[in-house]
Amino acid sequence: MPHRTCADGETVLPTRDGHVEGFWELFSRLRRRWVKVELLQEYDESDSIAYRRFKEGNHEEAARLVTEFVRSQSEIYELARERKLEMIRIRIFVLPLTDYLRYYEIPAYESDVECGEKVFFLQDTQAADILDHGITDYVLFDDERVLSLHYEESASTLREARLAEGSETVGKYMEITEKLLERSVPMHQSPAYQEILTSG
Numbered sequence: 336m337p338h339r340t341c342a343d344g345e346t347v348l349p350t351r352d353g354h355v356e357g358f359w360e361l362f363s364r365l366r367r368r369w370v371k372v373e374l375l376q377e378y379d380e381s382d383s384i385a386y387r388r389f390k391e392g393n394h395e396e397a398a399r400l401v402t403e404f405v406r407s408q409s410e411i412y413e414l415a416r417e418r419k420l421e422m423i424r425i426r427i428f429v430l431p432l433t434d435y436l437r438y439y440e441i442p443a444y445e446s447d448v449e450c451g452e453k454v455f456f457l458q459d460t461q462a463a464d465i466l467d468h469g470i471t472d473y474v475l476f477d478d479e480r481v482l483s484l485h486y487e488e489s490a491s492t493l494r495e496a497r498l499a500e501g502s503e504t505v506g507k508y509m510e511i512t513e514k515l516l517e518r519s520v521p522m523h524q525s526p527a528y529q530e531i532l533t534s535g
Contacts, residue, residue: 346498352382355496361476368421370475370512377435379492389439398442405446412450422452425515428527429459437531444522456525457518465514473508481508
């Protein structure tokens with residue numbers, strides 16, 4: 336896994352087309368749980384045909400394609416089932432919901448749940464006091480290492496991924512994660528999700 340080490344001891348992992356190279360290596364070392372926290376209201380996934388269909392306004396086709404993509408990630412979900420891994424995703428959302436979340440990401444989440452993930456929703460106003468300045472999207476691996484994901488603000492494209500394994504940094508993210516989980520609710524119980532159902 337090519338990388339470079341920063342002065343603060345964090346390791347910068349290479350990224351390509353919005354993906355972190357070496358992610359599978361980190362995932363394959365899991366023994367207990369994986370937690371991903373998502374803060375942006377849209378991500379640039381231009382390498383995905385499903386996302387391109389969404390940007391063209393073809394929401395039905397985009398939802399179908401992104402659902403198929405999630406279900407195709409059999410290697411990840413088979414490993415999770417084999418090791419009885421807990422896979423948790425915490426989505427911080429704003430109101431009104433973006434079209435990206437409503438028409439593209441939630442269909443993907445539906446498939447995530449079908450495949451064994453637990454997806455939780457939390458409104459941004461309820462998370463503001465938990466998320467310290469500088470906290471970005473991140474992935475927590477086994478409460479032992481954390482991968483922070485840094486995006487270009489103007490385009491929501493992944494710019495940098497930093498891996499930290501020190502106890503102080505990981506402990507900080509563990510504390511944030513537990514607080515977010517305490518306040519969040521399963522996606523299907525979220526008022527935001529219910530609003531989508533009633534509005535069609």
